[in-house]
Amino acid sequence: MKVESANITSINNSLSKIKQQTETSVQALVSSPKTDGPSFSQRISDGLNGVAKSQNDASQLAKNFELGTENDLSKVMVSQQISSVGFQLTLNVRNKALSAYKDIMNMPV
Secondary structure: HHHHHHHHHHHHHHHHHHHHHHHHHHHHHHHOOOOOOOOHHHHHHHHHHHHHHHHHHHHHHHHHHOOOOOOHHHHHHHHHHHHHHHHHHHHHHHHHHHHHHHHHHHHOO
C-alpha cells in the first residue's frame, strides 16, 4: 500500500511541476513576447515527442506487466491514462489548428 501511495505521490508531484511550468510559460508569453526562446515549431515538436515518449513508456509498462516483470498495476494504469490524455490533447490541438486554417482560408480578401 505504501508503494502505491509513493507512486501516486510522485506522479502527482510530476504533474504539478508540469502544470507550474506551463503556467509560467504562458505568463511569460503573455506579459512580454520574446523572440529568443524556442520557436513555435520547436515547441510543437517537443510536445509531440513528449506524447510519443509517454505512449512508448505506457506500452512498455503494459508489456512488462503482462510478462510479469512489473507488479504494480496502478503504475501501469496511471501511465496509460497519462498517455491517453496526452494523445487527446494532441488531437484537440490539431483539430483547432485545422479549424483555424480553414477559417483563414475562407476569409474574403
